[in-house]
Amino acid sequence: MAGTAHAAGRPRLVWALPGLLFFGLFAVAPMALVAGLSFTDWEGLGSPTWSGGDNWSRLWHSGTMRQAVGLSLLLTALTWLVQTPAALLLGVWAAGRQRNRALLSAVFFLPLLASSVALALLWKSLLDPNFGMLADLGDWLGFESGEVLGTGRGAFGAVVFVAAWQFIPFHTLLYQAGARQIPRSLYDAAAIDGAGRVRQFFSITLPQLRNTVVTSTVLMVVGALTFFDTVLILTQGGPGTDTTILPYLMYETGFQSYEMGYGSAIAVSLVLAATAVSVLVVRLTGFSSMRSTREGM
Amino acid sequence: MRSTPARRTLPRRSFVAGTAALFGTPLAAACGSDGSDRAGGGGGTLDVWVYEDPSTVVQEEAVKRFNKSSDIKAKLTRVPGDGYENKLRTSMGTGNAPDIFFNWGGGSIQDFVRKDMVLDLTPYLREDSRFKDAFIPSILEAGTVDRKYYGVPMRSVQxxxxxxxxxxxxxxxxxxxxxxxxxxxxxxxxxxxxxxxxxxxxxxxxxxxxxxxxxxxxxxxxxxxxxxxxxxxxxxxxxxxxxxxxxxxxxxxxxxxxxxxxxxxxxxxxxxxxxxxxxxxxxxxxxxxxxxxxxxxxxxxxxxxxxxxxxxxxxxxxxxxxxxxxPTNYWSVNAKVADGEQGGKREAAAVEFVKLAAEKEYSRALIDNGDVPPTAHARSLLSEHDNPAYARFQYDLVDKAPYFTVSWNQALPAKQGTPMLTAIEKLFNGQIGPEKFVATLKGL
Structure with a gap:
């Protein structure tokens, strides 16, 4: 009986073939090529010439690279710190049954619908020191002469802010879905025991959302490490190199300086870093074991 | 973008359209042209690429005039401005490369020249003094790489x-x-x-x-x-x-x-x-x-x-x-034009095409478009310009200039130009001092 069920119902490797082929062709193969390119010298013309570990030793000693790594890590940390609390609270709120909830949630989701490019252009105009809203509000907000994008901190803060503004709605959606899954009976029981709203949030909602937090964190971390389009439009990595995060450095090296080999080395380190960090997050949180958060229910 | 962003110094008509074009770049570059008439393929056409902006009408006219008298027809491809450099670079060395292409002279073609991808026009300019003398000398000079002529001036002086x-x-x-x-x-x-x-x-x-x-x-x-x-x-x-x-x-x-x-x-x-x-x-x-x-x-x-x-x-x-x-923009000829059976004929046709830029009729078309031509005979035509005083001021300035330095980022290969621009930005922002600036440039 068990044997026939296995033959009929359990998927065999063949079933995964289309997915594997797709992934192999469009993800693994290009990555392998880029890894190969990182050992060559190529300006995009003719054939690449083998240069051994030159790109890698240059990468290791480069001050710009070190700065970019630091900025990328800082961006990742700030992204998590800014977005997680906001998205968590909004998501739990949006999972409730309050009046106006549906309408307000719809408004909160709007930034998610616009393209990153459009949003970056919008914010760039708003942050223009002479003709944007900052021309009037800048002094009041504490930016000398209303120039946000012209200072290193201001520009970096603007990138973090625009990213948060754009992606908090997405993570809110995750938390909303997660919070909706929590059985009503848990709250009812807690209420009988005399737990207030805050107590309920910390003792029921948060532990129940553990897997959602991990999912959202992995997405945020990988997203922040590979964040690019907003930087390209909003700051172009500037002022100077103060917002040149890893992906932007990769783009600039490969497609503006036409140093494809060196750019590939940056790309490979980015892939390795993003993979390592997400594996680490998943491992540390025990997410991979897929333990239920609702044992005994 | 910063352009690409950054290497082109022509103004964009509209910032939004410009940015849209910036993001169209990878796609455009990947698609290449339709490939129906490959460079050097011995076919009957010359593929001519030009940077698309309001001045493109002048090149359109030139192509029409050329096709009236030539057996080998020229076909104009207008490449949207922001993607131009990337598209050109991606195509060079492939079958989809243009036979004749618009460029900024100097650093913009230096990599191509070093890979023997561009036709040396020095012999043609030497043997035809009318061709050579048609241009303001400092402008023609600015289109050289390693003291050889690879570019024919074809747009406004800037x-x-x-x-x-x-x-x-x-x-x-x-x-x-x-x-x-x-x-x-x-x-x-x-x-x-x-x-x-x-x-x-x-x-x-x-x-x-x-x-x-x-x-x-x-x-x-x-x-x-x-x-x-x-x-x-x-x-x-x-x-x-x-x-x-x-x-x-x-x-x-x-x-x-x-x-x-x-x-x-x-x-x-x-x-x-x-x-x-x-x-x-x-x-x-x-x-x-x-x-x-x-x-x-x-x-x-x-x-x-x-x-x-x-x-x-x-x-x-x-x-x-x-x-x-x-100084201006230039026509350059892909060295591959001379390959194959019809090579000699195609090369001659390509040279005839770029020679059109030396003619009075072409200069007149530039002036009608509000441009100031890089040609020596243009002085007498400047009164037809829509702002003659401005045209004359510019023309005299350029004509009397003993030397015309090409914008640094365009004169240098991108490998040095991009980090140089970053250093310049830092100097102006006060993020590095003059000494550090000099040290950075020396290390390029």
């Missing part, structure tokens, strides 16, 4: 000029600057009146670069950058480079660019608008700025916009008649 707002000067009772001291005095004059002395799009370092180009040329002469351009990065160590960088630091300290130039842009018309609205008094910019102002602020362009050349510097060794900027 020297960098100092533009000013006549009304702002009148109200302040000031005269346009004729010397460096005037330029410094005017900083105080306008600061007192709460007007930005010099508008500057500091978020786009190619606009910062124009100041350094003139400062270095006036202090130390054009030979310094000429050496750099030919691969000698140690030439950045010349004392005049440090002096120019110190002059920049001094200007910034005096508040010559106002307080918030660092995030001002040129391509979204912020810096030009500051000048047009009288919030800034002067603006150092390429000569296309007139056309730009005419499109954006027609009344100001007509009555309020003035222009002077960049003045001499005290103790400077450079010839004050020199100019910097974009």
């Amino acid at each position: 020297p960098v000029l100092l533009f000013y707002n006549k009304d702002v000067f009148r109200e302040a009772g000031a005269e346009p600057p004729r010397s460096w001291n005037d330029m410094l005095d005017l900083v105080d004059t306008f600061k007192k009146r709460d007007v930005i002395p010099y508008a500057l799009g500091g978020a786009e370092p190619w606009t910062d670069q124009m100041w350094l180009e003139y400062l270095l040329d006036r202090y130390g002469g054009h030979e310094i950058f000429y050496k750099v351009q030919n691969g000698d990065m140690s030439a950045w160590g010349h004392p005049a480079v440090l002096k120019a960088a110190q002059a920049v630091e001094d200007l910034v300290r005096r508040g010559a660019f106002g307080k918030k130039y660092k995030s001002v842009q040129y391509t979204n018309d912020a810096a030009p608008t500051l000048l047009a609205k009288g919030r800034a008094a002067m603006h150092l910019m390429g000569s296309w700025e007139y056309a730009n102002q005419k499109a954006q602020q027609p009344d100001f362009a007509k009555d309020g916009l003035g222009w002077v050349r960049f003045p001499d510097l005290p103790g400077g060794r450079g010839d004050p008649a020199n100019v910097v900027g974009n």
Whole structure:
């Protein structure tokens, strides 16, 4: 009986073939090529010439690279710190049954619908020191002469802010879905025991959302490490190199300086870093074991 | 983008459209042209690529004229501006490469030349003196790589000029600057009146670069950058480079660019608008700025916009008649045009095509379009220009210039040009000092 069920119902490797082929062709193969390119010298013309570990030793000693790594890590940390609390609270709120909830949630989701490019252009105009809203509000907000994008901190803060503004709605959606899954009976029981709203949030909602937090964190971390389009439009990595995060450095090296080999080395380190960090997050949180958060229910 | 962003110094018609084009780039580059008429394939057509902007009509006319008399027909491909360099680079060395292509001379084709991808036009210019003498010499020179001619001038001259707002000067009772001291005095004059002395799009370092180009040329002469351009990065160590960088630091300290130039842009018309609205008094910019102002602020362009050349510097060794900027754009011929059975015939046809740019008819078409042709015979045609005074001023400036320095980022290969622009931006932002700036450039 068990044997026939296995033959009929359990998927065999063949079933995964289309997915594997797709992934192999469009993800693994290009990555392998880029890894190969990182050992060559190529300006995009003719054939690449083998240069051994030159790109890698240059990468290791480069001050710009070190700065970019630091900025990328800082961006990742700030992204998590800014977005997680906001998205968590909004998501739990949006999972409730309050009046106006549906309408307000719809408004909160709007930034998610616009393209990153459009949003970056919008914010760039708003942050223009002479003709944007900052021309009037800048002094009041504490930016000398209303120039946000012209200072290193201001520009970096603007990138973090625009990213948060754009992606908090997405993570809110995750938390909303997660919070909706929590059985009503848990709250009812807690209420009988005399737990207030805050107590309920910390003792029921948060532990129940553990897997959602991990999912959202992995997405945020990988997203922040590979964040690019907003930087390209909003700051172009500037002022100077103060917002040149890893992906932007990769783009600039490969497609503006036409140093494809060196750019590939940056790309490979980015892939390795993003993979390592997400594996680490998943491992540390025990997410991979897929333990239920609702044992005994 | 920053352009790409950053290597092209032509204004964009609209910032949004420009950015859209920027993002279309990878797609356009990946698709290439339709590939139906491959370069060097012995076919009956020549694929001609041109950077698409309002001047493209002149090239369209030239193609039509060429096709009337030639067996081998030319086919014009208009490449959207922002993606042009990437598309060209991706296609070169493949079957989809153009036979004749628009470029910026110097650094924009240097990599191609080193890979023997561009036809050396020196013999053709030597044997046909009418062809060679048709162009202003300094402009033809600027299209050379390693002292050989690879480019034929085919668009407007674009020297960098100092533009000013006549009304702002009148109200302040000031005269346009004729010397460096005037330029410094005017900083105080306008600061007192709460007007930005010099508008500057500091978020786009190619606009910062124009100041350094003139400062270095006036202090130390054009030979310094000429050496750099030919691969000698140690030439950045010349004392005049440090002096120019110190002059920049001094200007910034005096508040010559106002307080918030660092995030001002040129391509979204912020810096030009500051000048047009009288919030800034002067603006150092390429000569296309007139056309730009005419499109954006027609009344100001007509009555309020003035222009002077960049003045001499005290103790400077450079010839004050020199100019910097974009000499013009060039036609170059893909070396592959000569491959195959029909090679000889195709090469001859390609050369005939680029020779059209030397003809009076072509110059006239440029003038009708509001451009100032890079040809020697254009002087007599300038009265037909829509602003003859401006056209003559520009033409004389370029014609009398002993040397025309190509915009640094376009004269250098991208590998050096991109980090150089970053260093320039940092110098203007005060993120690095003049000494560190020089050291950075020497290390390129």
